[in-house]
Amino acid sequence: MALAVRMRVPCRALLCAGAQLRGAALGRPEWAAGGGDGARRFASLRVLVEPGAEGRVAVMKLKNPPVNSLSLDFLTEFLISLEKLENDKAFRGVVITSDCPNVFSAGLDLREMYGRNPGHYAEYWKAVQELWLRLYLSNLVLVAAINGSCPAGGCLMALTSDVRILSDSPKSVIGLNETLLGIVAPFWFKDTLVNTIGHRASERALQLGLLFPPAEALQVGLVDHVVPEDQVQSMALSVMAHWLAIPDHARQLTKAMMRKATADRLIKQREADIQNFVSFISRDSIQKSLQIYLEKLKQKKG
Numbered sequence: 001m002a003l004a005v006r007m008r009v010p011c012r013a014l015l016c017a018g019a020q021l022r023g024a025a026l027g028r029p030e031w032a033a034g035g036g037d038g039a040r041r042f043a044s045l046r047v048l049v050e051p052g053a054e055g056r057v058a059v060m061k062l063k064n065p066p067v068n069s070l071s072l073d074f075l076t077e078f079l080i081s082l083e084k085l086e087n088d089k090a091f092r093g094v095v096i097t098s099d100c101p102n103v104f105s106a107g108l109d110l111r112e113m114y115g116r117n118p119g120h121y122a123e124y125w126k127a128v129q130e131l132w133l134r135l136y137l138s139n140l141v142l143v144a145a146i147n148g149s150c151p152a153g154g155c156l157m158a159l160t161s162d163v164r165i166l167s168d169s170p171k172s173v174i175g176l177n178e179t180l181l182g183i184v185a186p187f188w189f190k191d192t193l194v195n196t197i198g199h200r201a202s203e204r205a206l207q208l209g210l211l212f213p214p215a216e217a218l219q220v221g222l223v224d225h226v227v228p229e230d231q232v233q234s235m236a237l238s239v240m241a242h243w244l245a246i247p248d249h250a251r252q253l254t255k256a257m258m259r260k261a262t263a264d265r266l267i268k269q270r271e272a273d274i275q276n277f278v279s280f281i282s283r284d285s286i287q288k289s290l291q292i293y294l295e296k297l298k299q300k301k302g
Protein backbone atom coordinates (compact mmCIF):
# COMPACT_ATOMS: atom_id res chain seq x y z
CA MET A 1 0.00 0.00 0.00
CA ALA A 2 2.80 2.37 0.89
CA LEU A 3 4.20 1.78 -2.58
CA ALA A 4 0.83 2.49 -4.17
CA VAL A 5 0.63 5.94 -2.63
CA ARG A 6 4.30 6.86 -3.00
CA MET A 7 4.42 9.75 -5.46
CA ARG A 8 7.30 9.98 -7.86
CA VAL A 9 8.86 13.32 -8.58
CA PRO A 10 10.44 13.68 -12.02
CA CYS A 11 14.16 14.45 -12.32
CA ARG A 12 14.95 13.41 -8.75
CA ALA A 13 17.34 10.71 -9.85
CA LEU A 14 19.13 13.15 -12.11
CA LEU A 15 19.48 15.73 -9.37
CA CYS A 16 20.80 13.18 -6.89
CA ALA A 17 23.24 11.84 -9.45
CA GLY A 18 24.41 15.43 -9.91
CA ALA A 19 24.86 15.79 -6.16
CA GLN A 20 26.95 12.63 -5.94
CA LEU A 21 29.14 13.86 -8.76
CA ARG A 22 29.55 17.21 -7.04
CA GLY A 23 30.46 15.50 -3.77
CA ALA A 24 32.95 13.26 -5.50
CA ALA A 25 34.43 16.23 -7.32
CA LEU A 26 34.99 17.92 -3.97
CA GLY A 27 36.98 14.88 -2.90
CA ARG A 28 35.05 14.08 0.25
CA PRO A 29 33.07 11.02 1.29
CA GLU A 30 29.37 11.30 0.49
CA TRP A 31 28.11 9.92 3.82
CA ALA A 32 29.79 8.95 7.03
CA ALA A 33 27.78 6.49 9.10
CA GLY A 34 28.66 6.50 12.75
CA GLY A 35 27.56 5.98 16.32
CA GLY A 36 26.04 2.89 17.87
CA ASP A 37 23.02 3.08 15.60
CA GLY A 38 25.05 2.33 12.48
CA ALA A 39 23.10 3.15 9.35
CA ARG A 40 20.38 4.90 11.41
CA ARG A 41 22.78 7.77 12.09
CA PHE A 42 24.44 9.40 9.14
CA ALA A 43 25.78 12.74 8.10
CA SER A 44 27.04 14.74 5.19
CA LEU A 45 28.91 18.01 5.57
CA ARG A 46 25.72 20.03 5.93
CA VAL A 47 23.03 17.63 7.12
CA LEU A 48 23.08 15.51 10.25
CA VAL A 49 20.58 12.67 10.66
CA GLU A 50 20.06 11.18 14.11
CA PRO A 51 17.56 8.68 15.48
CA GLY A 52 14.57 10.35 17.12
CA ALA A 53 12.17 8.08 18.94
CA GLU A 54 11.65 4.32 18.96
CA GLY A 55 13.63 3.86 15.74
CA ARG A 56 10.68 5.14 13.68
CA VAL A 57 11.59 8.81 13.73
CA ALA A 58 14.68 10.58 12.41
CA VAL A 59 15.85 14.06 13.35
CA MET A 60 17.41 15.96 10.45
CA LYS A 61 19.61 18.80 11.64
CA LEU A 62 20.45 21.55 9.18
CA LYS A 63 24.10 22.34 9.60
CA ASN A 64 25.19 24.94 7.06
CA PRO A 65 26.69 27.72 9.21
CA PRO A 66 26.42 30.52 9.86
CA VAL A 67 22.72 30.80 8.88
CA ASN A 68 21.66 27.58 7.09
CA SER A 69 21.23 29.36 3.78
CA LEU A 70 19.91 26.96 1.16
CA SER A 71 22.97 26.79 -1.08
CA LEU A 72 23.10 24.37 -4.00
CA ASP A 73 25.45 22.08 -2.09
CA PHE A 74 23.18 22.15 0.93
CA LEU A 75 20.09 21.39 -1.19
CA THR A 76 21.72 18.42 -2.89
CA GLU A 77 22.93 16.96 0.41
CA PHE A 78 19.53 17.50 2.01
CA LEU A 79 17.72 15.82 -0.88
CA ILE A 80 20.00 12.79 -0.75
CA SER A 81 19.48 12.34 2.98
CA LEU A 82 15.71 12.77 2.63
CA GLU A 83 15.63 10.15 -0.12
CA LYS A 84 17.61 7.79 2.11
CA LEU A 85 14.99 8.21 4.83
CA GLU A 86 12.08 7.87 2.40
CA ASN A 87 13.51 4.61 1.10
CA ASP A 88 14.12 3.12 4.56
CA LYS A 89 10.83 1.49 5.55
CA ALA A 90 11.84 1.68 9.24
CA PHE A 91 11.28 5.44 9.26
CA ARG A 92 7.77 6.88 9.43
CA GLY A 93 8.49 10.42 10.49
CA VAL A 94 11.18 13.10 10.37
CA VAL A 95 11.72 16.13 12.59
CA ILE A 96 13.53 18.90 10.73
CA THR A 97 15.45 21.34 12.89
CA SER A 98 18.55 23.53 12.90
CA ASP A 99 22.00 22.91 14.28
CA CYS A 100 22.85 26.63 13.93
CA PRO A 101 22.08 28.86 16.91
CA ASN A 102 19.12 31.24 16.56
CA VAL A 103 18.49 30.53 12.87
CA PHE A 104 16.33 27.76 11.42
CA SER A 105 17.25 28.81 7.88
CA ALA A 106 17.99 32.20 6.27
CA GLY A 107 16.22 30.96 3.14
CA LEU A 108 17.59 30.70 -0.35
CA ASP A 109 21.26 31.46 -0.62
CA LEU A 110 21.47 34.96 -2.07
CA ARG A 111 24.95 34.21 -3.41
CA GLU A 112 23.42 31.56 -5.70
CA MET A 113 21.11 34.20 -7.18
CA TYR A 114 23.48 37.14 -7.49
CA GLY A 115 26.27 37.70 -10.03
CA ARG A 116 26.08 34.22 -11.60
CA ASN A 117 25.26 33.05 -15.11
CA PRO A 118 21.89 31.86 -16.50
CA GLY A 119 23.01 28.21 -16.49
CA HIS A 120 23.77 28.43 -12.78
CA TYR A 121 20.46 30.13 -12.00
CA ALA A 122 18.62 27.35 -13.88
CA GLU A 123 20.48 24.60 -12.02
CA TYR A 124 19.85 26.28 -8.69
CA TRP A 125 16.16 26.84 -9.32
CA LYS A 126 15.67 23.22 -10.36
CA ALA A 127 17.12 22.16 -7.02
CA VAL A 128 14.82 24.58 -5.14
CA GLN A 129 11.80 23.17 -7.00
CA GLU A 130 12.97 19.65 -6.18
CA LEU A 131 13.30 20.48 -2.48
CA TRP A 132 9.73 21.78 -2.38
CA LEU A 133 8.24 18.88 -4.34
CA ARG A 134 10.05 16.21 -2.33
CA LEU A 135 9.07 17.75 0.99
CA TYR A 136 5.54 18.76 0.05
CA LEU A 137 4.72 15.29 -1.31
CA SER A 138 6.66 13.30 1.26
CA ASN A 139 5.02 10.13 2.55
CA LEU A 140 6.75 10.68 5.88
CA VAL A 141 5.22 12.69 8.69
CA LEU A 142 7.29 15.89 8.69
CA VAL A 143 7.46 18.09 11.77
CA ALA A 144 9.39 21.37 11.59
CA ALA A 145 11.04 22.21 14.91
CA ILE A 146 11.76 25.85 14.14
CA ASN A 147 14.38 26.94 16.62
CA GLY A 148 15.21 30.37 15.22
CA SER A 149 14.73 32.86 12.42
CA CYS A 150 12.81 31.45 9.46
CA PRO A 151 12.49 33.88 6.54
CA ALA A 152 11.52 33.25 2.88
CA GLY A 153 12.89 29.89 1.63
CA GLY A 154 13.29 28.77 5.27
CA CYS A 155 9.61 29.50 5.80
CA LEU A 156 8.76 27.63 2.59
CA MET A 157 10.61 24.58 3.92
CA ALA A 158 8.72 24.78 7.21
CA LEU A 159 5.41 25.21 5.38
CA THR A 160 5.89 21.88 3.60
CA SER A 161 5.85 20.09 6.98
CA ASP A 162 2.70 18.60 8.45
CA VAL A 163 3.20 20.46 11.75
CA ARG A 164 5.25 23.50 12.75
CA ILE A 165 6.57 24.16 16.26
CA LEU A 166 8.20 27.57 16.80
CA SER A 167 10.50 28.57 19.65
CA ASP A 168 9.26 31.49 21.73
CA SER A 169 12.13 33.88 21.14
CA PRO A 170 12.43 37.40 19.67
CA LYS A 171 14.79 35.94 17.02
CA SER A 172 12.20 33.41 15.87
CA VAL A 173 10.41 35.36 13.18
CA ILE A 174 8.81 33.55 10.27
CA GLY A 175 7.31 34.56 6.92
CA LEU A 176 7.74 35.03 3.19
CA ASN A 177 9.57 38.37 3.17
CA GLU A 178 10.59 38.35 -0.51
CA THR A 179 9.10 41.79 -1.29
CA LEU A 180 11.48 43.33 1.26
CA LEU A 181 14.32 42.19 -1.01
CA GLY A 182 12.59 43.61 -4.11
CA ILE A 183 11.83 40.10 -5.41
CA VAL A 184 8.59 38.19 -5.78
CA ALA A 185 7.64 34.88 -4.22
CA PRO A 186 6.83 32.41 -7.03
CA PHE A 187 3.27 31.06 -7.38
CA TRP A 188 4.08 27.79 -5.62
CA PHE A 189 5.50 29.61 -2.57
CA LYS A 190 2.26 31.63 -2.57
CA ASP A 191 0.07 28.52 -2.98
CA THR A 192 1.77 26.82 -0.04
CA LEU A 193 1.15 29.86 2.15
CA VAL A 194 -2.48 30.21 1.02
CA ASN A 195 -3.06 26.51 1.79
CA THR A 196 -1.79 27.17 5.31
CA ILE A 197 -3.19 30.55 6.38
CA GLY A 198 -5.85 31.36 3.77
CA HIS A 199 -6.12 33.90 0.98
CA ARG A 200 -6.62 37.22 2.75
CA ALA A 201 -3.94 36.66 5.37
CA SER A 202 -1.53 35.53 2.61
CA GLU A 203 -2.29 38.57 0.48
CA ARG A 204 -1.34 40.87 3.34
CA ALA A 205 1.65 38.79 4.46
CA LEU A 206 3.10 38.48 0.95
CA GLN A 207 2.65 42.10 -0.15
CA LEU A 208 4.09 43.49 3.08
CA GLY A 209 6.80 40.80 3.30
CA LEU A 210 5.75 40.16 6.89
CA LEU A 211 8.03 38.32 9.27
CA PHE A 212 5.71 37.24 12.09
CA PRO A 213 6.93 37.05 15.69
CA PRO A 214 5.85 33.85 17.52
CA ALA A 215 2.52 35.03 19.01
CA GLU A 216 1.36 36.49 15.68
CA ALA A 217 2.57 33.46 13.73
CA LEU A 218 0.46 31.28 16.02
CA GLN A 219 -2.54 33.56 15.73
CA VAL A 220 -2.49 33.64 11.92
CA GLY A 221 -1.99 29.85 11.74
CA LEU A 222 1.50 29.97 10.25
CA VAL A 223 2.71 27.71 13.09
CA ASP A 224 0.77 25.21 15.20
CA HIS A 225 2.58 25.56 18.54
CA VAL A 226 4.86 28.10 20.21
CA VAL A 227 6.96 26.70 23.06
CA PRO A 228 10.01 27.77 25.09
CA GLU A 229 13.26 27.31 23.17
CA ASP A 230 14.40 24.31 25.19
CA GLN A 231 11.15 22.45 24.53
CA VAL A 232 10.99 22.69 20.76
CA GLN A 233 12.43 19.26 20.04
CA SER A 234 10.55 17.43 22.81
CA MET A 235 7.30 19.04 21.65
CA ALA A 236 8.09 18.00 18.07
CA LEU A 237 8.58 14.38 19.17
CA SER A 238 5.40 14.39 21.19
CA VAL A 239 3.35 15.83 18.29
CA MET A 240 5.01 13.23 16.05
CA ALA A 241 3.77 10.41 18.31
CA HIS A 242 0.22 11.68 17.84
CA TRP A 243 0.56 11.68 14.05
CA LEU A 244 2.19 8.26 14.02
CA ALA A 245 -0.81 6.82 15.84
CA ILE A 246 -2.70 7.13 12.53
CA PRO A 247 -2.26 4.22 10.06
CA ASP A 248 0.29 5.32 7.43
CA HIS A 249 -1.73 4.34 4.35
CA ALA A 250 -4.80 6.34 5.41
CA ARG A 251 -2.76 9.38 6.43
CA GLN A 252 -0.60 9.27 3.28
CA LEU A 253 -3.59 9.03 0.93
CA THR A 254 -5.25 11.90 2.75
CA LYS A 255 -2.09 14.02 2.55
CA ALA A 256 -1.83 13.32 -1.18
CA MET A 257 -5.49 14.22 -1.65
CA MET A 258 -4.90 17.57 0.09
CA ARG A 259 -1.61 18.46 -1.65
CA LYS A 260 -1.46 16.84 -5.09
CA ALA A 261 -3.31 19.56 -7.02
CA THR A 262 -0.97 22.23 -5.65
CA ALA A 263 2.14 20.21 -6.50
CA ASP A 264 0.79 19.34 -9.97
CA ARG A 265 0.59 23.03 -10.84
CA LEU A 266 4.36 23.22 -10.63
CA ILE A 267 5.06 19.74 -12.03
CA LYS A 268 3.12 20.66 -15.19
CA GLN A 269 5.22 23.77 -15.80
CA ARG A 270 8.59 23.14 -14.20
CA GLU A 271 10.62 24.13 -17.23
CA ALA A 272 8.61 27.33 -17.81
CA ASP A 273 9.00 28.17 -14.12
CA ILE A 274 12.77 27.75 -14.41
CA GLN A 275 12.87 30.01 -17.46
CA ASN A 276 10.74 32.63 -15.63
CA PHE A 277 13.09 32.55 -12.69
CA VAL A 278 16.20 32.85 -14.86
CA SER A 279 14.87 35.82 -16.80
CA PHE A 280 13.56 37.53 -13.64
CA ILE A 281 16.69 37.07 -11.56
CA SER A 282 18.97 38.09 -14.45
CA ARG A 283 17.33 41.52 -14.79
CA ASP A 284 19.68 44.37 -13.94
CA SER A 285 17.08 45.91 -11.59
CA ILE A 286 16.70 42.63 -9.64
CA GLN A 287 20.44 42.10 -9.44
CA LYS A 288 20.73 45.64 -8.10
CA SER A 289 18.08 44.94 -5.43
CA LEU A 290 19.92 41.81 -4.33
CA GLN A 291 23.23 43.66 -4.22
CA ILE A 292 21.71 46.36 -1.99
CA TYR A 293 20.16 43.73 0.30
CA LEU A 294 23.44 41.82 0.61
CA GLU A 295 25.25 45.08 1.42
CA LYS A 296 22.66 45.87 4.09
CA LEU A 297 23.25 42.46 5.67
CA LYS A 298 26.99 43.14 5.76
CA GLN A 299 26.57 46.68 7.15
CA LYS A 300 24.29 45.36 9.90
CA LYS A 301 27.36 43.60 11.31
CA GLY A 302 29.11 46.96 11.53
Ligand SMILES: CCCCC/C=C/C(=O)SCCNC(=O)CCNC(=O)[C@H](O)C(C)(C)COP(=O)(O)OP(=O)(O)OC[C@H]1O[C@@H](n2cnc3c(N)ncnc32)[C@H](O)[C@@H]1OP(=O)(O)O
Nearest residue numbers: 067069106107108109110111149151152153183184297298
Ligand atom coordinates in the same frame (compact mmCIF):
# COMPACT_ATOMS: atom_id res chain seq x y z
C1 LIG B 1 11.91 35.05 -8.31
C2 LIG B 1 12.82 35.05 -7.13
C3 LIG B 1 12.18 34.35 -5.98
C4 LIG B 1 13.18 33.91 -5.02
C5 LIG B 1 12.58 33.54 -3.71
C6 LIG B 1 13.55 33.83 -2.63
C7 LIG B 1 13.53 33.25 -1.49
C8 LIG B 1 14.56 33.51 -0.46
O1 LIG B 1 14.69 32.72 0.44
S1 LIG B 1 15.55 34.90 -0.59
C9 LIG B 1 16.47 34.95 0.94
C10 LIG B 1 15.69 35.71 1.99
N1 LIG B 1 16.39 35.68 3.24
C11 LIG B 1 16.46 36.71 4.06
O2 LIG B 1 15.93 37.77 3.80
C12 LIG B 1 17.27 36.51 5.31
C13 LIG B 1 18.53 37.32 5.29
N2 LIG B 1 19.30 37.10 6.48
C14 LIG B 1 18.99 37.64 7.69
O3 LIG B 1 18.04 38.34 7.87
C15 LIG B 1 19.93 37.31 8.83
O4 LIG B 1 21.13 36.82 8.28
C16 LIG B 1 19.38 36.28 9.82
C17 LIG B 1 18.23 36.92 10.63
C18 LIG B 1 18.88 35.03 9.13
C19 LIG B 1 20.51 35.86 10.80
O5 LIG B 1 21.03 37.02 11.39
P1 LIG B 1 22.47 36.96 12.10
O6 LIG B 1 22.56 35.76 12.94
O7 LIG B 1 22.67 38.29 12.72
O8 LIG B 1 23.50 36.70 10.89
P2 LIG B 1 24.05 37.76 9.83
O9 LIG B 1 22.93 38.60 9.30
O10 LIG B 1 25.21 38.48 10.43
O11 LIG B 1 24.51 36.82 8.64
C20 LIG B 1 25.71 36.05 8.74
C21 LIG B 1 26.28 35.89 7.36
O12 LIG B 1 25.35 35.16 6.56
C22 LIG B 1 25.05 35.90 5.38
N3 LIG B 1 23.66 35.63 4.98
C23 LIG B 1 22.54 35.85 5.69
N4 LIG B 1 21.47 35.44 5.02
C24 LIG B 1 21.91 34.95 3.84
C25 LIG B 1 21.26 34.37 2.72
N5 LIG B 1 19.93 34.20 2.65
N6 LIG B 1 22.02 33.97 1.69
C26 LIG B 1 23.37 34.13 1.72
N7 LIG B 1 24.04 34.66 2.77
C27 LIG B 1 23.31 35.07 3.81
C28 LIG B 1 25.26 37.35 5.80
O13 LIG B 1 25.45 38.16 4.67
C29 LIG B 1 26.50 37.20 6.64
O14 LIG B 1 27.60 37.04 5.74
P3 LIG B 1 29.06 37.65 6.07
O15 LIG B 1 28.87 39.14 6.23
O16 LIG B 1 29.89 37.29 4.88
O17 LIG B 1 29.49 36.99 7.34
